[in-house]
Amino acid sequence: MPSFRAPRGTYDILPDEQPYWSFALKTAAETAKRFGYGRIDTPMFEPTDLFERGVGDATDIVQKEMYTFEDHGGDSLTLRPEGTAGVCRAYIEHGLHNQPQPVRMHYIGPYFRYERPQAGRFRQLRQFGVEAIGDGSPNVDVEVIELGWSYIRSLNINGTSLRINSIGDSECRPAYLDALREYYRGHIDEVCDDDRQRFESAPLRLLDCKRTQCQGIGDAAPKSTDFLCDACDAHWASVIALLDGLKDTYPDLDYSIDHRLVRGLDYYTRTVFEIEPENAAGQSTLLGGGRYDGLIEEIGGPPTPGIGFALGLDRIISEVKSREGFVPPESGPDVVIVHLGDEAGLRASALAAGLRDDGLGVLVAPVGRSMRAQMRYSNSMNARYALIIGDREIESAEGALRPLRDNGEQEAVALNVQALAKALRGD
RNA sequence: GUGGGCGUAGUGUAGUGGUUAACACGUCAGGUUGUGGCCCUGAAGAUCGAGGGUUCGAUCCCCUCCGCUCACCCCA
Incomplete structure (x- = not known):
């Protein structure tokens, strides 16, 4: 516990x-x-x-x-x-x-x-x-x-x-309270204990009592609007x-x-x-x-x-x-960067900073996990895209940008903030 | 302050006076060579709210306390 x-x-x-x-x-x-x-x-x-x-x-x-x-x-x-x-x-x-x-x-x-x-x-x-x-x-x-x-x-x-x-x-109000007290004085034996307390200290609240035994008495009491x-x-x-x-x-x-x-x-x-x-x-x-x-x-x-x-x-x-008066909007980052290896990890971090500074929502997948695990992570984060960076991508200077929420084609995008931001924003 | 109900893994639930307390979801890992969702496998995770009592033995029965919850009072 x-x-x-x-x-x-x-x-x-x-x-x-x-x-x-x-x-x-x-x-x-x-x-x-x-x-x-x-x-x-x-x-x-x-x-x-x-x-x-x-x-x-x-x-x-x-x-x-x-x-x-x-x-x-x-x-x-x-x-x-x-x-x-x-x-x-x-x-x-x-x-x-x-x-x-x-x-x-x-x-x-x-x-x-x-x-x-x-x-x-x-x-x-x-x-x-x-x-x-x-x-x-x-x-x-x-x-x-x-x-x-x-x-x-x-x-x-x-x-x-x-x-x-x-x-x-x-x-x-004083005149009304007098009338109210006078009325309740005649019913003091019928109301609840709390109400007997309220009789002096807060007579208005006598009306507010929810107990069933006091309901009829309250309903028939003098009305403030009449005074x-x-x-x-x-x-x-x-x-x-x-x-x-x-x-x-x-x-x-x-x-x-x-x-x-x-x-x-x-x-x-x-x-x-x-x-x-x-x-x-x-x-x-x-x-x-x-x-x-x-x-x-x-x-x-x-x-x-x-x-x-x-x-x-x-x-x-x-x-x-x-009442289901409101449906929370779908949320999730624009992209999760999936990275394999130390070199890719460095690039992922640097690119993430640039893309965030550009206004995009970016997550870097947890370090030390397999690619499959990183992809699963991306999916569970409800990301729009996964950007995959491994040895091949570093060599070619192009990352693999994979759409996750729909079935679009995975495409190669140059590994720089400008090109990635453009692609992530949908041309 | 006064009553009722309930306390079992992170969450939601099952369960029995006697050995390793179960299931689902979730988490993490794996399902050969770098690719999510579905599916499959595995792992971690609970001193069964706390203390006392009955008993050879209690998560299970009894008492007390604590907590949560609902209601009264009153308010938003």
């Missing part, structure tokens, strides 16, 4: 898996570009306070999922469990409010949460996220949702569904109207309003949304996000609205695989 293994909840992405990641990452970058979201990279760790204040003390993330450590200087740092807080910190730190608003940014990278791993859930997870900061209009909400939807469609993942809700803001203040209500109505406008482009964007969708992070205001795959089983959320109009101020910046989403790339990749 190997003495070391990848830490629990992490995994290696071996070369054969990389095409799927390249596809997802490249598509993410292209999608972000189409929408005008420039890339931002922030540190993988931040001051612990940033997450405690930004994400919220009462959240599961802060309470039990953070990788927190003290560095040698005595500062408490935390491996980032999510992306929004760091991006907002950067927005404040670099005075991005002086740029045209909203500032649109996207990010791709790893995040860390100490959780029990399970299908689609890891301790190191990779996310593609976007943030639009500095514009509170509902148009931006829908733009962000459109971006996420477009991305998923670009990956040929069909059948996804969008759920959306509005949880109000600091103006109207919205005028400003939030107008915003919410606009979001829905704008969302309907996307149906011309995306006929299958059949969103549903889910009054029990509240999200688990404290910073959300107004619009919250999630996208799930077709056969949504439990915690398979592909994308989740919402508006966070109070966050920037909470972590020390001026009052600034913002909205964004994060998408789980690990889950996206498994969707891509399960």
